[in-house]
Amino acid sequence: MYTCKFCEIKPVEGWIYNSTWCSDCRKMKHYINLYQDRVIEILDNILSRTEDKQDNKIKEELKNEIENKENILQLRSKKIQK
Ligand SMILES: [Zn+2]
Numbered sequence: 001m002y003t004c005k006f007c008e009i010k011p012v013e014g015w016i017y018n019s020t021w022c023s024d025c026r027k028m029k030h031y032i033n034l035y036q037d038r039v040i041e042i043l044d045n046i047l048s049r050t051e052d053k054q055d056n057k058i059k060e061e062l063k064n065e066i067e068n069k070e071n072i073l074q075l076r077s078k079k080i081q082k
Contacts, residue, residue, distance in 0.1 A: 002012045010022035032039050
């Protein structure tokens with residue numbers, strides 16, 4: 001059994017695609033590919049807090065993101081109506 005080259009904690013599950021990463025690190029790589037700098041931003045903003053403050057920050061972040069998306073949708077529907 002080999003240890004993941006990224007986290008250096010978890011074992012690599014087999015040698016799928018000649019991987020040297022564990023399944024969790026592979027998953028994180030996928031998120032980084034999809035969301036790029038946003039992933040680092042979220043980790044910096046949230047994990048640097050104590051656990052109770054993390055929950056508040058997560059709620060706040062989600063609220064802002066949902067509001068932004070709602071605003072975009074409203075703008076789009078207004079443009080369509082014109
Ligand atoms: Zn790992």
